[in-house]
Amino acid sequence: MAAIVVEDIRKSYGDLTAVDGVSFTVAEGEFFGILGPNGAGKTTTLEIVEGLRRPDGGSVRLLGENPFPRNVKLLPRVGVQLQASAFFEKLSAREQLETFAALYGVGPARAREVLDLVGLADKAETREDRLSGGQRQRLSIACALVHDPDVVFLDEPTAALDPQARRNLWDVLRAIQARGKTIVYTTHYLDEAEVLCDRVAIMDSGRVLALDTPAALVRGLDAPVRVVLERGALAAATAAGLPGADEVTEDDQSLTISTRTPAPLLSALAERGTLDGLQVRTATLEDVFLHQTGREYRA
Amino acid sequence: MNSPFKSLSLAMAKGFFREKTTLFFTFVFPLMFLVVFGLLFSDSGTDRIKLGSVGDGPVVAALRETGAVEVERYDTLDAGLAEVRDGDLPGLVEVTGDRVVLHFAASDQARAGTVRGLVQGVTQELNVAASGQPPKFAFAATQVEDSSLKAIQYLTPGILSWGIAISAVFGAALPLVSWRRKQVLRKLRLAPVSTTTVLGSRLLVTITVAIVQAVLFVAVASLPVFGLALSGTWWLSIPVFLLGILAFFSIGMLVGAFCKTEEAASGAANILVLPMSFLSGSFFPIENAPGWLQAVSNILPLRHMNDGMTDFLVRGKGFEALLVPCAVLLGFTLVVSFIASKVFTWEDN
Numbered sequence: 001m002a003a004i005v006v007e008d009i010r011k012s013y014g015d016l017t018a019v020d021g022v023s024f025t026v027a028e029g030e031f032f033g034i035l036g037p038n039g040a041g042k043t044t045t046l047e048i049v050e051g052l053r054r055p056d057g058g059s060v061r062l063l064g065e066n067p068f069p070r071n072v073k074l075l076p077r078v079g080v081q082l083q084a085s086a087f088f089e090k091l092s093a094r095e096q097l098e099t100f101a102a103l104y105g106v107g108p109a110r111a112r113e114v115l116d117l118v119g120l121a122d123k124a125e126t127r128e129d130r131l132s133g134g135q136r137q138r139l140s141i142a143c144a145l146v147h148d149p150d151v152v153f154l155d156e157p158t159a160a161l162d163p164q165a166r167r168n169l170w171d172v173l174r175a176i177q178a179r180g181k182t183i184v185y186t187t188h189y190l191d192e193a194e195v196l197c198d199r200v201a202i203m204d205s206g207r208v209l210a211l212d213t214p215a216a217l218v219r220g221l222d223a224p225v226r227v228v229l230e231r232g233a234l235a236a237a238t239a240a241g242l243p244g245a246d247e248v249t250e251d252d253q254s255l256t257i258s259t260r261t262p263a264p265l266l267s268a269l270a271e272r273g274t275l276d277g278l279q280v281r282t283a284t285l286e287d288v289f290l291h292q293t294g295r296e297y298r299a
Numbered sequence: 300m301n302s303p304f305k306s307l308s309l310a311m312a313k314g315f316f317r318e319k320t321t322l323f324f325t326f327v328f329p330l331m332f333l334v335v336f337g338l339l340f341s342d343s344g345t346d347r348i349k350l351g352s353v354g355d356g357p358v359v360a361a362l363r364e365t366g367a368v369e370v371e372r373y374d375t376l377d378a379g380l381a382e383v384r385d386g387d388l389p390g391l392v393e394v395t396g397d398r399v400v401l402h403f404a405a406s407d408q409a410r411a412g413t414v415r416g417l418v419q420g421v422t423q424e425l426n427v428a429a430s431g432q433p434p435k436f437a438f439a440a441t442q443v444e445d446s447s448l449k450a451i452q453y454l455t456p457g458i459l460s461w462g463i464a465i466s467a468v469f470g471a472a473l474p475l476v477s478w479r480r481k482q483v484l485r486k487l488r489l490a491p492v493s494t495t496t497v498l499g500s501r502l503l504v505t506i507t508v509a510i511v512q513a514v515l516f517v518a519v520a521s522l523p524v525f526g527l528a529l530s531g532t533w534w535l536s537i538p539v540f541l542l543g544i545l546a547f548f549s550i551g552m553l554v555g556a557f558c559k560t561e562e563a564a565s566g567a568a569n570i571l572v573l574p575m576s577f578l579s580g581s582f583f584p585i586e587n588a589p590g591w592l593q594a595v596s597n598i599l600p601l602r603h604m605n606d607g608m609t610d611f612l613v614r615g616k617g618f619e620a621l622l623v624p625c626a627v628l629l630g631f632t633l634v635v636s637f638i639a640s641k642v643f644t645w646e647d648n
Binding site: 050072075082086088090091099103104105143 | 303306314318481482483
């Protein structure tokens with residue numbers, strides 16, 4: 001059964017069309033990503049699915065129910081992570097979680113469990129305002145999970161985190177999915193979505209541009225593989241003459257050879273002993289975005 | 300397992316009592332007002348009037364004996380008059396033989412009247428004595444406890460009402476604004492808790508804080524330095540106290556419903572409560588204000604909270620005095636909270 005069915009939802013604020021006919025379905029247990037630059041309409045889409053906003057048009061079924069207006073039957077089954085500041089003043093991490101747990105009629109033992117899950121067990125007694133950015137982010141995810149919901153919504157959970165904290169959070173997100181939860185999350189990091197998500201919807205200007213597994217989206221591009229060498233490792237003219245080389249470009253740092261048949265090219269390079277510092281780059285979701293919109297992806 | 304109501308109340312109480320700035324403004328700041336005004340007004344009424352004298356005689360001696368004035372001698376009339384002109388002396392008695400002349404400052408009518416009555420009275424008394432006749436009209440004075448209160452007796456209920464009012468307004472407005480801005484409100488809306496639970500727990504915390512304020516305040520005012528004496532019907536102030544909290548809590552809800560930032564909310568709360576406290580006689584009795592100002596004062600909830608608290612804490616009035624303050628405060632609560640519920644929004648946009 002589908003956990004979420006969204007059909008042709010629309011939302012405008014005055015002249016601004018935030019969501020312009022968005023449809024998608026999320027299966028139970030799926031890790032679904034909504035990607036796109038800032039202002040693409042990701043957050044509004046999420047808020048409509050969560051039942052916080054009424055769509056101007058279209059329909060949403062969340063676990064078989066209509067989430068708007070506030071559907072009290074649905075609330076215990078849904079967890080929503082909000083900004084990393086949505087905490088009570090001056091409470092420790094444990095106290096925050098115990099308070100939120102009590103709102104759902106869940107006992108304090110669960111708070112401990114969720115702290116372990118997000119790796120904050122040793123920060124249980126630390127006040128929220130004394131946690132680091134990454135820790136606060138993890139605490140806000142813990143708050144969304146404390147009542148053991150079936151569907152979890154995360155709005156840009158990894159925004160503004162340093163790379164180490166981002167990767168720690170990935171482990172947390174994977175652990176949540178391993179518990180059989182349906183996860184819907186937004187991000188503007190395409191590389192991250194590629195790693196985490198079962199399926200992604202790429203949004204821009206309120207519309208879904210593409211929707212599939214990251215691998216299928218990249219495959220569908222039929223983009224060339226790029227082999228990058230350090231500048232000076234090989235003359236550009238020589239590179240152009242290698243088997244399988246379609247196009248050669250050179251900049252201050254590196255020499256890039258585009259190819260659709262990487263195998264013969266790589267063995268030719270190996271014969272010449274120029275494998276040092278060599279990188280092979282396949283297309284990414286950023287290329288999908290570029291292909292769909294005709295412009296570079298800017299988060 | 301904690302109920303949502305209990306755990307929300309506990310979370311808010313912890314948030315409140317862990318914030319040192321709020322604690323200061325809630326508990327220490329009103330006490331500072333009490334101490335300053337209490338000490339400022341503690342000697343009022345016991346000041347003796349100064350009176351200058353030039354020349355000597357039975358009149359000056361009798362004036363000294365009254366104990367009502369402090370007589371200061373001047374060697375020449377000009378030196379004494381200069382003091383009167385400068386406003387340092389309310390009057391100067393000039394005695395030349397049997398002739399007594401009082402020079403008084405025209406600017407201070409009240410004190411000039413007192414001085415004049417005193418000097419005249421003493422002179423007449425001496426005249427009667429000198430005539431050798433028994434006085435036809437006997438005069439005696441006895442002291443009566445009047446209803447105009449010692450400073451501390453009206454300062455305590457007044458400043459206490461103000462302190463409770465301001466903390467109830469802030470206690471309702473600031474969390475509402477900050478929770479909306481920080482999305483805690485959204486978090487609560489996404490949880491299966493009712494608005495009544497959220498509001499009720501906030502109100503419980505506000506009432507608890509007000510009780511602590513009141514106990515602390517009355518305890519300090521009762522110290523011998525200040526000498527507050529509670530009346531026998533002080534407990535009748537409890538309904539006024541609770542309805543006062545409700546009235547100002549609802550004003551806070553209205554402020555919180557309108558304002559988008561904490562700064563705006565705290566400015567709006569101060570603009571509402573501070574002028575109201577002056578117009579309601581929290582710091583100074585309002586009885587001497589012009590009539591129209593008293594009329595304005597009568598539509599303010601703080602005025603009725605003040606009056607109610609004063610009536611029961613220190614004046615010892617009975618049940619019948621409950622009606623007006625309670626009715627006004629309750630009406631205020633209903634109207635303002637109705638408007639607040641109409642203006643309220645969960646989200647900023």
